[in-house]
Amino acid sequence: MLGKLPVLHGHEKGKGISSPVNQARGAFMRLHHTVLEGHGHRTSGHCEPDMWGSEVFCWSTGCLCDLRPEFARLNKWNWGFATVTVEPDSQFNVENFRITAEGKVRTS
Template identity: 55%
Template sequence: PILHGHELQKGIAAPVNPARGAFLKTLHTIAVGHSHRTSTHVEPDMFGREVAVWSVGCLCAPNPEYNRFAKSNHGFAFVSLATDGQFDFENYRISQDWKVRTA
């Protein structure tokens, strides 16, 4: 699933990174955007299946006046979906000099 992220709001940014926070809340493969920070967390579940969680950067002003100390970054993601349900998630961040980088 892809969520905005406000649904998981309390405590999502407190762990190491927003993706880890979303993982701890959902224990499911998911992508969120609410934190405006690019991050990834991957862990196997108890059956050895990979659970991957991504948080995606923003395309708005990263440090608005109402939240000057946010650790936001510019970013975006591409998702490629195969007919069998498999997918690739490419999470990108945009540097301050406007270069697109892999997360």
């Protein structure tokens, strides 16, 4: 946890949604709870209101490793990272970044 933000690698969710188009939406569909995860190695975000009108945010981060490792030559990975600012009351702000092939950092 980072403040009130659950942070998962992503494998903890179990099987079912193995390679969704949007990793963050896949996390939302599985958990229905705000979360930051990195298992998919793809930068994405998803937000939906719950039944009480509170927003549920999910983020997935890119990776900082080789994009074409021997064990996974064909994939949809991208470079990326997130920063999380935690306030004194445990509220948080997530900034999710993607790194281009040229090395430029972009907000996602």
